[in-house]
Amino acid sequence: MDADPALSERAVERACRIVEVRRFGPYALLSMAAPDLARRAVPGQFVMVAVPGGSFLLRRPISVHSVTSERVRLLVEPRGSGTAVLAALPVGETLSVAGPLGRGFPLADVTAGLLVGGGIGTAPLQFLADELRGRGVPLLAAFGFRDAAQARLAGAFDIEPLWVATEDGSIGRRGTAVALLDALEIPAQATVFACGPTPMVAALAAWATRRGSSGFASLEAHMACGSGACHGCVIPTSVGYKRVCSDGPVFPLGELEG
């Protein structure tokens, strides 16, 4: 079970039919019939989705929100014109999906999990929570959103307990997800799992260092190939530029501080 996530099963490219769409304001949770991809994916991995309609060249990297034996779910934020098309897709549409890609969250030695997400970066944490729950690992989650409109994303999650903060204080505690942590009872040995905007990840990395916690963050970047060829998606780390698509998207928090 604890296979090295770097050595998870290899990717495939499949035509996947959307069988269910749940909408949370402008956000869409797309469920696709994709047993082949569902079987192969591990938490923290992503897929490259072709935008239907022929107007877009590049696939869009979307992290896997969750899987069942038959389905892969993707939580899509309409951020640019390509993701706007994806978020508006109806049931019955077929998407070309390549994946799973990237290295997932290492889970081998995890005895408790703290899941911290910001904005659309919360997306892969459902899959992680499902996996940890299946292993009997206790967890808690803290999500941060800009405002009440973005906090509608929380409706796409089934995680207990889930604490929410908004920057404008309209829902939950006022402030960031990281500020929220100081109010929570967090097991000393909890491994931190994060996904969200760069400032959130940097703040969380500093928080984890202060506390002596180890952890991992899943990052996002503009991508072209999604499989290590083009070096287009690099991010700066303490050990130089790393490719989000193939060295990541999951990195040790210690490499991301500052």
Next chain:
Amino acid sequence: MRGTSSTPDLAVRLGPLRLRHPVMNASGTFDLLEAEARYEGDLVASFPFAAYVPKTVTLEPRAGNPPPRVTETAAGMINSVGLANKGLDHYLGELPRLARLQTPVIVNVGGSRPQDYVTVVRRIEEHLAGAGATPLPDIPAYELNVSCPNVATGLAIGADARATAELVGAVRQVTERFVVVKLTPNVTDIVVVARAAADAGADGLSLVNTFKAMVLDGQTLKPFLGGRTGGLCGPAIKPIALRMVAEVASAVAVPVIGMGGIVSGHDVLEFVACGAAAVAIGAANFTGIAAPSRIVGELRAEMESRGFAGLSEVRGSALPGVARSDFAD
């Protein structure tokens, strides 16, 4: 042979290279070892391209440009990667992993000064000569990426006909293999540089590299790319690339590898009609792992439906006053 239903022959010649079809990959857009590690299936055994052009290698490792490095543009994309690579020593160490490939490998070389190119090519020649029993791929050719800025002048070597000629002449001294020069389109007259390269001993020319371009961040109205500017590619540049390939193919005797926005088999035919002996696909590789085999399949189907027995029937048809016999290669 027109009107027959026989399967068209897609094979082409590129100097000493016999390619089973005209489609190779553009350097930096497809990494066989990475794709093989990631995707199901045996990509080495079923390699879709007729030649493999790995990412540009430079003498020393290069970290590349600050991110962000890529984004989509209208009908294309822009990139500012900056020739990130692990350097020649690492490159030589990886070569045995390509030994199983039944397809020629064209080594793409970059550098910041002419001497760097010469050193890289000389050391590869020494490596190949001294390999002994070490299994290595078939490396019949080099492609010189002259779009890199010259540290001495800050200008791309390929933007200067004299600097290009000197570089080609120097590389010519250290290898007998087929030397292709990959031209930059960021010049006033690409034919001048093409002629200079051919006259200096280049065996072939590939064009076009990407067009220097800029995109802005919609919020900040500042350059989006970490490197401020980048190279534009994809279908948006295809008409310009076709024009340049046609100009160069009309002006030089050496074979031309055409590239720039090819995403379909029909696009391949257009480049061949403009005089290309072979083509490369770049941005299309980012549309999916199956893109090259789809494009080759489309090319075969279109040749069949048009009744072309071979690509020589198409070659140069868009050029003024060109007879098929003008293409000796």
